[in-house]
Amino acid sequence: MIIVDVTNLLMSGSNILAVEVHQHSAQSTDLSFDLEMNIVTNQANIMVEQPLPWSFHEVWRFFADSLGPAQDWHHTNYNDQMWQLGHSELGYGSYKELTSIPSGSVESRYTTTYFRKSFRLDDTSNIANLVLDTNFDDGVVIYLNGHEVGRANMPSGSITYNTLANQAAEGNFAHTTFVAPKDLLVEGINSVSAEVHQHNISSSDLTFSLAARLVSITYTPPTPMSLPLQSSVSWEYSYDAGVSPTWMNHESGVGTNWVSGQTPFGYGSTTSLTNSGTDLGTVLSFGSNAENKLVSTYFRTRFVKPELPECVRTFAVQIEMDVDDGAVVYLNGVEVYRANMGFGEVSTDTLAARTVGGIAMRHTFFVEGRSLQSINALSVSVHQADVASSDLYFDLKAKVVLGRLAISPRNVLRYTVVDDDTGLEGQFISAQGRVGYTNEEEKVRFLSRFNRDRSTITTRYRHFMYLDKKDFETYDRLVLSTTFDDGVVFWLRREIARSDMPEGEISSNTLALQQFEYDQLGRVYALNMSDLRVGRNVLFAEVHQVSSASSDLEFAAMALLERLDGKQCSCPDKPVRRAKRANYRQCHKVKQTTTRESTETTSTKKTPVSFTTEPVVTTHTKASLPKCLSPDAVLCGHLLNFKTCEDPQMLLDCGKLCGVCI
Numbered sequence: 067m068i069i070v071d072v073t074n075l076l077m078s079g080s081n082i083l084a085v086e087v088h089q090h091s092a093q094s095t096d097l098s099f100d101l102e103m104n105i106v107t108n109q110a111n112i113m114v115e116q117p118l119p120w121s122f123h124e125v126w127r128f129f130a131d132s133l134g135p136a137q138d139w140h141h142t143n144y145n146d147q148m149w150q151l152g153h154s155e156l157g158y159g160s161y162k163e164l165t166s167i168p169s170g171s172v173e174s175r176y177t178t179t180y181f182r183k184s185f186r187l188d189d190t191s192n193i194a195n196l197v198l199d200t201n202f203d204d205g206v207v208i209y210l211n212g213h214e215v216g217r218a219n220m221p222s223g224s225i226t227y228n229t230l231a232n233q234a235a236e237g238n239f240a241h242t243t244f245v246a247p248k249d250l251l252v253e254g255i256n257s258v259s260a261e262v263h264q265h266n267i268s269s270s271d272l273t274f275s276l277a278a279r280l281v282s283i284t285y286t287p288p289t290p291m292s293l294p295l296q297s298s299v300s301w302e303y304s305y306d307a308g309v310s311p312t313w314m315n316h317e318s319g320v321g322t323n324w325v326s327g328q329t330p331f332g333y334g335s336t337t338s339l340t341n342s343g344t345d346l347g348t349v350l351s352f353g354s355n356a357e358n359k360l361v362s363t364y365f366r367t368r369f370v371k372p373e374l375p376e377c378v379r380t381f382a383v384q385i386e387m388d389v390d391d392g393a394v395v396y397l398n399g400v401e402v403y404r405a406n407m408g409f410g411e412v413s414t415d416t417l418a419a420r421t422v423g424g425i426a427m428r429h430t431f432f433v434e435g436r437s438l439q440s441i442n443a444l445s446v447s448v449h450q451a452d453v454a455s456s457d458l459y460f461d462l463k464a465k466v467v468l469g470r471l472a473i474s475p476r477n478v479l480r481y482t483v484v485d486d487d488t489g490l491e492g493q494f495i496s497a498q499g500r501v502g503y504t505n506e507e508e509k510v511r512f513l514s515r516f517n518r519d520r521s522t523i524t525t526r527y528r529h530f531m532y533l534d535k536k537d538f539e540t541y542d543r544l545v546l547s548t549t550f551d552d553g554v555v556f557w558l559r560r561e562i563a564r565s566d567m568p569e570g571e572i573s574s575n576t577l578a579l580q581q582f583e584y585d586q587l588g589r590v591y592a593l594n595m596s597d598l599r600v601g602r603n604v605l606f607a608e609v610h611q612v613s614s615a616s617s618d619l620e621f622a623a624m625a626l627l628e629r630l631d632g633k634q635c636s637c638p639d640k641p642v643r644r645a646k647r648a649n650y651r652q653c654h655k656v657k658q659t660t661t662r663e664s665t666e667t668t669s670t671k672k673t674p675v676s677f678t679t680e681p682v683v684t685t686h687t688k689a690s691l692p693k694c695l696s697p698d699a700v701l702c703g704h705l706l707n708f709k710t711c712e713d714p715q716m717l718l719d720c721g722k723l724c725g726v727c728i
Contacts (some may be wrong), residue, residue: 072480078296082402083103084445085099086100087099095588096193098426102190110685112615115187116183116184116185116234117185118185118196118278118279118280119277119278119279119280119325119326119651120183120185120187120276120277120278120279120394121277121348121560122154122199122201122275122276122277123153123154123155123164123275123341124153124154124183124276125151125152125153125154125183126151126152126153126154126156126181126182126183126276127146127149127151127181127182127183127276128149128150128151128152128165128167128179128180128181128182128668129146129150129179129180129181129195130150130167130168130170130176130179131151131168131176132170132176132224133178133227134178134227135180137471139182139259140182140209140212140257140259140261141182141211141212141257141535142184142211142212142255142256142257142348142627144182144253144257145173146182146198147565148180149180150167151371152165152167153165154275154276154660155201155273155274155275156181156271156273156274156275157203157271157274158190158271158272159239159270159271159272159273160203160239160271160273162238162273163273165193165341167179167272169231169272170267170312173267173268173714174266174268175267175268175269175272176227176229176264177227177228177229177267177295178227178229178261178262178263178264179260179261179262179266179272180259180260180261180262180605181259181260181272181274181276182257182259182260183254183255183258183276183681184255184257184258185253185255185258186254186255186256187251187256187276188225188253188540189253190197190248190251190252190253192281192282192283192284193248193280193281193282194248194253194281194282194283195245195248195280195281195328196210196245196246196248196250196251196278196279196280196281197214197243197244197245197246197247197248197278197279197281197325198243198245198246198276198277198278198610199241199243199257199276199277199278199350199351200218200241200242200243200244200260200274200275200276200277201239201240201241201269201273201274201275201276201349201351201702202218202219202235202239202240202241202242202260202261202262202273202274203235203238203239203240203262203271203272203273203274204231204233204234204235204240204263204264204265204269204694205217205219205220205230205231205232205262205263205264205265206218206219206220206260206261206262206263206274207225207260207261207263207275208244208258208259208260208461209258209259209260210246210250210251210256210257210258210259211250211251211252211256211257212257212259213250214563215246215250216242216244218240218242219232219233219240219271223278224511225261225263225632229263230264230265230266231263231264231265232265233265233277234265234266234269235265235273236356236456236659238271238273239335241350241351241352242351242352242353242354243305243351243353252297253333253439258276258278260274260276260686261302262274268411272379273483277324277342277349281324281325283566286672287368288300288302288326288367288368289368290368290369290370290441291367291368291369291370292369292371292372293369293370293383293464293466294463294464294465294653295367295373295462295463295465296463296465297329297347297461297663297721298329298533299329299367299440300326300327300328300367301326301327301329301331301365301366301367302324302325302326302327302365302366302367303324303325303327303331303348303350303363303364303365303366304324304325304361304363304364305351305353305360305364306562307324307364307413308362308364308413308447309416313364313366313401313444313445314396314399314443314445314447315398315399315445315505320341323519324366324697325552326580327347327348327510328347328348329344329347329348329366329460329461329462330347330348330350330388330459330460330461331346331350331363331458331459331461331726332346332347332348332349332390332457332458332459332460333349333350333351333352333457333458334455334459335460336454345422350363350458356454357453357454357708358454359418359450359453359454359455360450361414361416361449361450361453361482362415362416362448363447363448363452363458363460364416364445364446364447364448364574365445365446365448365460365462366443366444366445366446368441368443368444368655369441369442369444370440370441370442371438371439371440371441371442372435372466373464373540376725380436380466380468380469380470381433381435381466381467381468381469381470382432382435382465382466382467382468382469382470382471382626383432383433383435383438383465383467384430384431384432384465384466384467384471384626385403385426385428385429385430385432385462385463385464386428386430386433386462386463386464387403387430387431387446387447387460387461387462387463388406388426388427388428388429388461388462389405389406389422389426389427389459389460389461389630390422390426390427390457390458390459390462391406391418391420391421391428391448391450391451391455391458392404392406392418392419392420392448392449392450392451393405393406393429393447393448393449393460394407394412394445394446394447395431395445395446396445396446396571397433397437397443397444398437398439398443398444398445399443402431402433403429403431403475403501403684404701405427405549406418406419406420406422406427407419407449407450407503408505408508409502409503409504409508410507410508410534412447412449416449416502417449417450417451417452418449418450418451419451419505419618420504420618421451421455422449424449426459426460426461426579429549430547430590431547431624432467432471432474432624432626434474434652437445443546444462444464446460448460456580458662459715461572467628468522468628469541469627469628469629470541470626470627471625471626471627472531472532472533472544472622472625472626472627473529473531473605473623473624473625473638474624475498475499475500475624476498476499477498477529477624478496478497478498478530479494479496479497479498479501479503479527479528479529479530479623480494480495480497480528481494481495481525481526481527481528481621482494482495482516482524482525483513483516483518483524483525483526484522484523484524484525484526484574485522485574485615486522486523486574486575488574491526491587492516492518493516495515495516498547499522499622500620500621500622501527501620501621501622502525502551502609502618502619502620502621503617503618503619503620504617504618504620506617506620507618509617509618509619509646513535514621522611522614523574523575523576523577523610523614523692524574524575524576524608524610524611525608525609525619525621526606526608526609527606527607527608527609527621528574528605528606528607528621529602529604529605529607529623529625530580530602530603530604530605531598531602531603531604531605532601532602532603533598533600533601533603533627534600535600537627538595538598538600540593540627540629541595541627541628542627542628542629542630542693543593543594543595543627543628543630544592544593544594544595544597544598544625544626544627544628545590545591545592545625545626545628546588546590546591546593546605546624546625547590547591547623547624547625547626548589548590548591548607548621548622548623549589549620549621549622549623549625550565550577550589550607550619550620550621550622551582551610551619551620552566552576552609552610552611552612553565553566553567553568553578553579553580553609553610553611553612554566554607554608554609554610554621555567555572555607555608555610556591556605556606556607557605557606557607558593558597558598558603558605558606558646559597559599559603560597562591562593563591565589566578566579566580567579567610571607572610576610577610577611577612577613578610578612579612580612582635583614605623607621607623609621621673629683
């Protein structure tokens with residue numbers, strides 16, 4: 067698309083517009099022509115002077131010729147009315163340009179192309195600076211009101227029409243951010259000018275687009291959003307917020323360097339499971355050096371606590387995040403989730419644990435509803451695994467789910483390593499949340515807890531869930547969100563899932579099929595309530611390495627008892643009105659029954675229990691099962707679920723066999 071200003075060519079009376087369309091060759095199979103004309107009053111102000119902020123898709127004036135414009139082309143008072151108009155992205159040779167601009171002959175491209183746009187400021191007293199995010203190919207020089215703001219991939223010294231860029235841009239285009247100081251801004255008309263240079267005159271493409279935004283001295287937090295949070299919504303982002311220890315709290319005065327943009331954020335060629343990657347909401351800067359990119363980028367938004375009926379006592383927020391490479395998520399200043407990151411403190415220079423390539427990792431996790439405030443600050447720091455990384459990606463969605471967390475990061479799990487040769491378990495250790503290691507230093511600390519001086523293939527984990535009869539009446543399924551590296555097998559009274567593991571029997575020295583891939587740190591399983599039972603349920607997991615020399619291991623689990631029908635309860639806390647007493651009694655009948663049964667169970671708790679339930683039949687042999695799921699351990703399994711390890715001998719046997727009733 068090309069926009070042409072013909073104001074100066076119009077005559078009084080009748081005007082004739084003629085167009086000739088040319089084919090590339092006589093054998094061409096298609097032809098197309100369309101044209102739209104509009105009369106615009108005061109076109110210079112409407113089309114060129116545009117209030118900030120600017121997106122990457124705006125109207126610019128451009129000049130492309132074999133000779134450059136006048137020397138004062140980048141000054142504010144320069145008359146650019148004869149320049150052509152077009153929507154960015156402007157250029158040629160790329161599949162993304164909205165306006166194709168003249169390029170010269172194939173053998174001798176125009177060395178430099180020029181662009182201009184202006185905006186008006188009525189008051190500069192509360193402005194800190196002007197941020198200019200720029201996409202270009204190959205080199206660029208940016209000016210504000212005739213003063214150079216910065217240059218990228220260009221030589222030092224004076225710049226002319228014939229000056230070539232230092233090198234060809236990698237990929238479709240390069241990206242950088244320029245910050246213009248407040249001193250260059252004026253009250254009234256301000257002009258932004260850019261010149262884009264080719265690396266050589268036979269170059270096949272050229273690209274230019276620029277987004278601009280003002281940064282204020284004082285900070286006003288954005289208006290909180292309501293759940294659900296979808297993609298393509300506004301978040302704040304910053305490249306240097308991590309220097310402040312309170313960046314995740316959205317406190318007043320902390321947001322000087324924060325600006326707004328739409329999700330998904332990123333740069334490079336990373337895509338997500340649901341996004342092709344061609345339509346990033348906001349293209350981010352990686353800094354001024356492509357070989358030493360910014361390690362961390364920061365994002366945050368605010369949302370209000372959802373309004374639910376008073377009788378909804380338990381709910382959670384389900385968060386689905388796509389990220390490349392790693393991320394740490396905070397809610398109201400408290401860390402709630404860590405994705406593909408190490409186990410230590412996190413700073414602006416902390417690298418992600420692993421490189422993610424091609425498709426961003428999908429992470430699904432839950433936040434308890436009771437942890438929400440009236441207005442909540444959701445903040446995320448995204449980290450690269452390498453300063454030379456070619457891409458970055460971040461997108462997040464959140465919604466309310468009716469249910470309660472059966473396993474939360476606060477719950478204690480038990481874990482141990484297994485001897486590769488004998489298959490014997492070591493001592494079980496208690497921990498919370500995520501367990502493992504992501505580098506050699508963390509690996510040494512991890513294995514030293516078991517007095518081991520060599521690697522191990524298998525690590526076993528146990529999580530405990532307590533369910534009562536009311537849970538089976540209220541909820542429809544258990545949603546299990548897991549993190550693991552490299553392969554895993556899950557049991558819940560029976561094997562419920564395995565990933566990246568071979569078929570057949572699994573032993574302590576069985577290797578995973580492949581190393582970490584993009585989708586392994588975020589697998590979600592939905593289980594029927596029939597897989598569970600009243601009392602204590604034990605989730606078993608065996609995580610296997612792809613090699614005994616592997617330098618990383620990771621396991622974490624969260625589980626949500628979810629209600630699918632979405633029906634809202636109608637039981638009031640008390641029968642406020644006489645007319646509603648009958649409904650109140652009927653509504654609470656189940657609760658009274660459950661309470662009575664619970665009281666009866668409690669009164670007989672110390673009575674010896676006889677178990678007649680047969681062992682759970684699976685397709686695996688006795689040797690392939692963890693000890694606590696083998697037929698010999700049926701009694702122990704019952705003891706674990708009904709918490710009746712009172713008998714000393716039972717307690718001793720159970721502790722030896724299962725390592726949990728102690």
